[in-house]
Amino acid sequence: MNEEPSSNTLLQKATKDKLEKFNRLRGREVKPGEFWDLVVITAADEDQRAAYELQIREKCSRKELPLGISYHVIADPPGYKIGNGGSTLHSLQILSDAYGESLSRLRVILIHAGGFSQRLPNASALGKIFTALPLGEPLYQMLELKLAMYVDFPSHMKPGMLITCADDLELYSASDRIVFDKPGFTALAHPSSLSIGTTHGVFVLEPAEDPSVRDLEYRTCFQFLHKPSVERMRSRGAVCTNADHEFVYTDSTYYVDHATTTLLLDLFRDIRPLRCEVDAYGDFLQGLGPGATVDYTNDTANVTKKESSLVEIREKIFHCLRGAPLNVILLNESKFYHLGTTEEYLFHFTADPCLRGELGILPAAFSVYEPEASEKAAACVMHSVLHPSASVSVGSVVEYSRLGAEVTVGTRAIVSGCWVGAGLSVPDETFIHSLSTSLDGRTCFVTVAFSVRDDLKKSVSSPAGVNELELFGATLEECVSRWGLCAGDVKFSGDGSVWNLWNCCLFPVCEDRKSSFAATLGMVWAVRGKETVALPRNTKLLSLQEILQNKDLEQMLGFRKGLYEEILAAK
Template identity: 25%
Template sequence: SGPGMGERSAARREDTARRLARFAALRGAGAAARPGELWDVVVLTAADAAQAGAFREQLAEKLRREQLPRAVRYLVCADPPGPRIGNGGSTLHALRCLEEQYGDQWTSFTVLLIHSGGNSQRLPSASALGKIFTALPLGEPVSCTRSCKAPIIQSILEPGCVIGPGSVIEYSRIGPEVSVGKGSIVSGSYINFSVNLPSGCFLSSVSVKMTDRVEYVTMVFGVGDNLKKGVKLMSDIHFLQFFGVSLPECLDLWSLEASDQLFSSEDTHLGLWTARIFPVCSTLSESVRMSLNMLNSVQHKSAFKLSGFQLLSVEEMLTYKDVEDMLKFRKQIYGEICLQKEKSDYRMNGT
């Protein structure tokens, strides 16, 4: 009989580890690749010019940190404005971009084309800076708690905080009096106050710029909430569930009225993605606090008035996102982690 499922799984892990090790050896300025081992050009498609700018900035940062092979050219192509053109139209547009950038020379290139535009309603935390740049719990700076049952990706956790098994913390700063339940996701957030995040909670913060100043909005959902679901009639919004509670019941607790103004979409898609329910705040930590107060009111059926705040939908948060500020926050965390690692290495080496 052939190998069992466990053996095949172990073999795949070993093969993946070998490939990752080989890729790691190809990264950075001093790395050398054999002819034909890498692509000549890697092309990323973006939904619009704003997303393309975010991609270019992140590529530049990864190249600066020597996290990508320098022997490869990287090209970002934004889809033309107007109606969506799909993967087929985006492919044709990318070919045109290649010709504009490299002339006839590109026809001799080995090209990797990655369709990476658009937003993810399944994992909206990946939408702000691009799904293609979603972090994976591999390499540095990654740490784990409780025997790696909770991946902590490029985040700072103060002593005393508790992270439940199966939860993922990425690009965040977690204070000492924070407890995160099982199977939750925290992304791009700063929590510097005492709070217990329930199990199955999705929390993601976004920097926004609607005028000349940066502000902050934090979305919060249950990991089982369906952000893709929508209804056409206002009378049907009771089919929408926020953390297991019907949206009209949540609106009552938040002192919000169910009306056309509640939703940001220009069409008739009424859903959690387009519901204007998240308050705009002046600081990152305050935006987290306000959204967790919203969630707490739903869980405990207690009133929490939102009617006095400017409110955005997830759709609008991504429209007004400030990429520069979000990347600045990530860079600060990355710098602190690297500094902590240097100090730790210094103490271990005793030099």
């Protein structure tokens, strides 16, 4: 008797099929109905929009994306933060203005890629939707992988919009049987642990007509819970059981049919300009299903900034969408991966055997690098040129970098965009990233470094509390003294309302990428080794926030292009 294929084998084959199908579309003109009519990416502001558009143009010129369709980048309006729900509404308005009635015939994918990736800073300058992935020839970035994973959707979808985020990944087996043809909202749902459910949206399902479990099931949702407690999941009937194993169904990507997008557009015309953050999941989906009540509109526990208009806006969304169906496609043979933090990034690219097998992750992708046998299973090098004597230790990632002779990278480190001179050594658990910035009309280089465990978002309430901030396990005061500075030398950028590692001016400005890396690495070793390093007098120090505000995109992409050409020539 033949054994049933394992979930891992099913996902591996299904993912391979999608990647092969997408690879056949890369670099050629697609036929109508063969792919998305519009690919739309949201950006936090005009600077980010310009960065995204520049990279998309380069991708198209290098034939890394399907051609013959429209790629749009839509920036949030200036002023208030409006959240991914606000970005969805704003994007719908922009598309409606541009396409008019013809939008009713188009299949659109909307990828939310705004934000500054403070939990994965190597994606901050060029965007998390352009995060490198260790597969593909030429190298995949998150944009290509999102498009590949949904490559079967457009041909099984009525006009409308698929809404997804830039830093997660869904692998599933039932690819060509997923159909988006129902009115209202249709969400993909994945079996997850109860603890995962507390940080995601959770579906409370209507009873099944057929109780047998299949890899794909179409169901309707009674109520949607946003980041619920375990007690709430149980009391609302969200917890499912399979062979004594408890789980819930969590959200990821969802589809909205065209008729419902026109409802959202009418709503937006009534509530704009937005002055609060709206969540495309919590604020849209919680109003759907027969079990929805208006109570959630007053719950601001998961809101980062509580604007006075939020409750009123939520109530308007609720009344606008009330009665719209929430259909759910249960993907019982699926996996949901999040790649939004340094810890997740390191784990999934170097230590996770599941994703490695399912996605076909390579230890060296599009690089000049021959890993030792011990490095093959446990390190990751992407779009980089390494001297034959350079070595990368277990659990580390190197991307878009050049490593000289006898360079060593310690365990669980991230090296991004760097030119590492001969003989240098990167300590364990170090995040180090070189950026180009424009100061007074000239290009300079700054390398930032943190521990992979440091919390760049942790803020203190006043400058007096900055010693609560830690860098590489040491207080800020201790770091400053190791660098031969005094407390008064450390400034914070921004409007003076926030003090954290993101806007702390710690990193020296240098004339070239190689010396920039060496200068910051010396500061890291001083803190790690409890030694002292003297920075040159009058060294200008910048924060990561300031570097990004003045980033030199063309120089950063130029460095990557130089590596690209060298790698191609070596192949």
